[in-house]
Amino acid sequence: MPESTTLVYVFMGMFGLKMFIDYINRSASRGPYPPGPPPKPLVGNAFDFPTAWPADGYIEWGKKYNSTVVSAEALGNRIIVVNKREDAIELCERRAKLYSDRPYIPILNRLSISLTMEMMYGIEIKSADEPCIALAHKAVKLGTDLLMPGGSLANIVPVLRHIPAWFPGATSLRKADMIGRMTEEVIRIPVDQVKANFNFCEQEEGKAAPSFFTNFIEKKQTLGASNEEEEIIRNIAYTVNGAASDTTISSTGSFFYLMAANPDVQRKAQEEIDGLTGSKRLPTLEDRKSLPFVEAIYREVMRMRPPLPLGVPHRVTEDNYYKGYLIPKGLNSICDISRAMTHDEEDYPEPYTFKPERFFDENGKLIGDDRVIAYGFGRRICVGKHMASSTLWLMMASVLACFNIVKAKDENGNEIDINHEIEDLGLMQYVFVNNFAWV
Numbered sequence: 001m002p003e004s005t006t007l008v009y010v011f012m013g014m015f016g017l018k019m020f021i022d023y024i025n026r027s028a029s030r031g032p033y034p035p036g037p038p039p040k041p042l043v044g045n046a047f048d049f050p051t052a053w054p055a056d057g058y059i060e061w062g063k064k065y066n067s068t069v070v071s072a073e074a075l076g077n078r079i080i081v082v083n084k085r086e087d088a089i090e091l092c093e094r095r096a097k098l099y100s101d102r103p104y105i106p107i108l109n110r111l112s113i114s115l116t117m118e119m120m121y122g123i124e125i126k127s128a129d130e131p132c133i134a135l136a137h138k139a140v141k142l143g144t145d146l147l148m149p150g151g152s153l154a155n156i157v158p159v160l161r162h163i164p165a166w167f168p169g170a171t172s173l174r175k176a177d178m179i180g181r182m183t184e185e186v187i188r189i190p191v192d193q194v195k196a197n198f199n200f201c202e203q204e205e206g207k208a209a210p211s212f213f214t215n216f217i218e219k220k221q222t223l224g225a226s227n228e229e230e231e232i233i234r235n236i237a238y239t240v241n242g243a244a245s246d247t248t249i250s251s252t253g254s255f256f257y258l259m260a261a262n263p264d265v266q267r268k269a270q271e272e273i274d275g276l277t278g279s280k281r282l283p284t285l286e287d288r289k290s291l292p293f294v295e296a297i298y299r300e301v302m303r304m305r306p307p308l309p310l311g312v313p314h315r316v317t318e319d320n321y322y323k324g325y326l327i328p329k330g331l332n333s334i335c336d337i338s339r340a341m342t343h344d345e346e347d348y349p350e351p352y353t354f355k356p357e358r359f360f361d362e363n364g365k366l367i368g369d370d371r372v373i374a375y376g377f378g379r380r381i382c383v384g385k386h387m388a389s390s391t392l393w394l395m396m397a398s399v400l401a402c403f404n405i406v407k408a409k410d411e412n413g414n415e416i417d418i419n420h421e422i423e424d425l426g427l428m429q430y431v432f433v434n435n436f437a438w439v
């Protein structure tokens with residue numbers, strides 16, 4: 001064997017040994033980590049992550065290991081799941097400096113459908129069949145499951161993403177590949193449309209509808225901008241568009257379902273609105289303070305069905321200790337918003353009952369705590385929460401002022417029972433499709 005090859009082997013052997021010793025030292029001196037399922041040799045907890053109902057699965061872990069913060073690990077990648085609102089506030093808000101990064105989610109980092117097309121691109125969507133909306137719907141359907149740690153093994157063990165999509169058994173990678181291609185199209189179509197509109201308006205001396213993206217194109221033409229800058233703007237428009245539309249649609253669906261399922265609540269809100277407007281006009285945002293029961297419905301819808309049941313993971317940027325447990329740098333922290341926090345019996349007695357009254361004190365006054373946990377925590381809290389809150393409140397008040405949401409009828413005129421089995425799947429939940437109607 002040539003001397004140089006021997007040297008390479010010796011060097012590699014020493015390097016491997018050093019890594020092994022470092023690993024043993026780290027394992028011996030670090031920790032303890034928050035409790036969780038016992039790891040198996042080599043794969044750790046790779047096969048323990050709950051996939052069907054993750055939000056419920058993580059509560060079970062909490063109960064089983066008697067801790068509100070639980071953790072699991074697969075091949076060196078650890079996550080913590082925060083099951084209590086107080087813990088989320090302590091970690092994501094008081095320690096915001098350490099808990100505000102975002103993880104790289106290997107399997108899928110962009111997906112969306114579109115409602116905010118106008119705001120981002122100045123494009124008015126006339127039908128849900130328009131190509132980029134229909135494509136985005138498909139991508140969301142395919143992709144939501146893959147987004148969470150248990151959705152694909154490659155989210156837990158990033159190295160697996162290097163396996164080619166054609167490899168037998170790599171179903172989630174094939175899905176991700178397909179979603180990636182759909183996403184490219186969903187980004188391209190509105191951008192091309194904005195550019196075409198822009199050129200047309202220039203020729204006709206008209207004005208393209210103002211939007212985030214058209215503003216950029218205007219500036220690019222006058223001040224210049226690089227292709228990289230354009231790509232960044234394109235991706236921001238796409239991300240905000242997606243973050244805003246999926247969640248708002250999900251909450252709208254939940255509102256319709258909960259109104260159809262709770263006609264007494266609906267009636268009470270309608271009486272409140274009619275008492276203020278005299279049924280002569282639509283409620284406006286200025287009326288919000290004068291309609292506390294509608295406000296309580298908004299809070300209760302967001303409590304019962306947060307569109308993102310597990311929020312969006314935050315990445316920890318420095319080692320730190322919490323309740324005696326090590327939370328290491330690089331770990332992804334997930335808040336179980338839905339089941340563990342907004343359905344916490346201590347904070348919300350009878351958590352599975354739709355009860356807007358819970359937001360009133362014994363004197364019938366709306367309680368001051370208007371924090372909606374569904375928008376997340378800390379520096380990464382939803383940047384669109386004020387817009388979402390106004391949009392959703394106005395939608396709820398306007399629909400209640402004009403319509404009764406009732407059970408749908410079959411072709412013989414018989415009411416179709418609401419399927420309460422349909423559980424809160426967050427973004428995947430468009431419950432209004434079959435179960436009820438507005439009249």
Ligand code: HEM
Pocket residue numbers: 102239240243244245247248251306307308311312313314374375376377378379380381382383384385387388
């Ligand atoms: C029902 C409505 C909505 C809900 C429940 C919701 C919820 C969330 C949640 C849970 C997060 C992650 C927070 C965290 O990491 O702790 C988030 C992030 C985000 N939301 Fe919303 N959202 C809604 C509507 C909107 C709207 C209308 C917009 C834009 C106009 C928007 C833009 C964003 C953006 C850009 C992020 C990423 C922020 C970041 O990474 O720093 N969202 N949202």
